[in-house]
């Protein structure tokens with residue numbers, strides 16, 4: 001194909017994507033009931049790029065933030081090698097189709113799949129560095145020459161890269177005055193509170209996500225196969241193609257310019273995909289798994305140690321050698337930043353008691369009232385921030401997840417703040433090493 005037609009194709013694809021974006025912003029009728037604020041670009045489950053779920057609310061009048069604990073997911077990445085298998089086979093099937101009978105599918109004739117696996121993409125590195133800069137600006141009063149953030153990361157390459165990009169962003173925002181090092185890398189082969197890999201009896205969420213796949217995907221698969229006769233996509237490949245919209249957009253580098261792959265799908269399709277991620281997290285390391293939240297107990301106990309300034313007491317995932325040494329687990333800093341993975345963070349949030357649902361999530365009918373939304377909990381570069389406050393001599397705790405203040409109904413009146421004392425008392429699940437669940441990981 002010559003240069004001129006190629007430019008034409010580019011314009012057609014760009015117009016289609018633009019049309020999709022415009023349409024995406026107008027509410028439509030669909031088979032799923034949407035939140036009125038539904039935005040397909042924020043509905044890619046765990047592959048959604050970070051966005052502030054609410055505007056950050058400063059602490060109440062008369063209160064000062066005196067300590068901050070950040071638990072943050074790595075930034076946007078390529079698909080994992082496991083997830084790539086269905087993506088690659090879906091793309092290959094579409095490329096081998098007999099014809100493309102719908103304009104949204106035409107881009108496939110020129111589409112070349114070039115994504116890597118597992119690693120952070122440049123946009124993901126930028127997200128991490130932006131987060132470091134925001135942290136410096138938001139909490140500037142906490143730092144001085146003797147008191148800079150204490151940073152740890154799980155040893156996965158994308159996690160380490162996110163941590164170091166975060167420290168770069170932090171240092172740049174301070175005009176080079178504060179340069180926090182990455183002090184501890186926790187091996188994913190060993191005791192690691194920032195990864196969920198130490199509970200051999202923990203199950204998977206495949207049964208639940210497969211049930212939902214059978215509900216939401218068949219109509220989409222039928223439509224895609226009619227747009228690309230001969231492709232014979234399966235429902236799992238359809239699901240993988242929706243994920244490719246998110247991954248390719250992240251790889252292209254700017255979430256406001258979506259991949260042409262996104263043009264294959266309607267808001268309703270994205271809502272179905274998004275709910276699959278809710279089920280995946282809920283039934284893998286969340287409340288829906290009997291050995292889910294126990295995998296967050298080690299981190300919760302480290303958090304309690306920092307909040308109370310007392311040594312870690314834990315018999316689960318912690319590395320006792322590291323946590324007993326003030327050079328690798330200091331207790332006198334004002335800001336701690338830990339870099340981790342989505343499943344581990346879901347376990348930590350659940351161990352603490354956040355996002356508890358009145359009923360287990362249904363695998364056939366999403367409850368529009370649910371507060372469990374993976375895209376708002378662990379998007380790429382998502383973060384849970386535990387603030388310790390001093391208000392008139394009494395210490396309090398607030399928790400923000402992607403800037404949304406959590407109600408903390410388990411230790412207070414549900415208005416987003418608890419006394420430190422009540423918060424510590426509410427953490428009996430962590431303090432008891434998971435109430436017998438940790439032992440059940442091995443028995």
Ligand SMILES: *[C@@H]1O[C@H](CO)[C@@H](O)[C@H](O)[C@H]1NC(C)=O
Pocket residue numbers: 146147326330332333
């Ligand atoms: C924290 O304690 C260590 C010794 O364990 C000390 O070297 C360091 O200066 C202390 N930092 C602050 C901010 O007090």
Ligand SMILES: *[C@@H]1O[C@H](CO)[C@@H](O)[C@H](O)[C@H]1NC(C)=O
Pocket residue numbers: 120121122124125161162164165168
């Ligand atoms: C930021 O992340 C990228 C990977 O996307 C990595 O190559 C680079 O070394 C990181 N930068 C810093 C300063 O750590």
Ligand SMILES: *[C@@H]1O[C@H](CO)[C@@H](O)[C@H](O)[C@H]1NC(C)=O
Pocket residue numbers: 187189190191192319320321322
């Ligand atoms: C604990 O941390 C030390 C220091 O990094 C390391 O040598 C050791 O292998 C770790 N042990 C486990 C079980 O992770």
Ligand SMILES: *[C@@H]1O[C@H](CO)[C@@H](O)[C@H](O)[C@H]1NC(C)=O
Pocket residue numbers: 191315316317318319320321
């Ligand atoms: C690692 O965790 C296991 C299981 O809790 C524990 O038996 C072991 O002592 C831990 N090792 C270290 C170095 O903390």
